[in-house]
Amino acid sequence: MSKIDEYIAKRSKQSADFAREYKEESQKLQVAVEVRNLREELGMSQRKxxxxxxxxxxxxxxxxxxxxxxxxxxxxxxxxxxxxxxxxRFEPVTA
Known part of the structure; x- marks a missing residue:
């Protein structure tokens, strides 16, 4: 586990708000990466x-x-x- 992963795990245990916000931001980032990858696979600019x-x-x-x-x-x-x-899809949460 990296230092950042350790920090996130520690803060998430200490603060439910932090855990919730981290999860929301992670989901947005995952969607962002998927949409960008799709666009790039199609060889398109953002405008097109x-x-x-x-x-x-x-x-x-x-x-x-x-x-x-x-x-x-x-x-x-x-x-x-x-x-x-x-x-x-729904996936089990890993610690």
Whole structure:
């Protein structure tokens, strides 16, 4: 376990608010990485990708930066526009 992982685990045990906020930010970052990877796999700029999915380029930028809490509806619109299957799954929490 890295020092940062140890720190996060320690702070999460000490503060439920920290644990909740960390989990939310981790999820936003995971979505950001997935959307950016998809766009790059398609070889598209943010502007072209935004046009394809029918969203403003600023929305794509906010998603990719992890600054936007993206709804399932928006992710589904991205999936449909890019001929992808959106999969949501629950996984056990690891310590």
């Amino acid at each position: 990708f935004a046009e394809l999915v029918g969203k403003p380029q600023s929305t794509i930028a906010r998603i990719e930066s992890g600054k936007m809490n993206v709804s399932i509806n928006v992710l589904n619109e991205i999936a449909v526009a890019t001929n992808q299957k959106l999969t949501v």
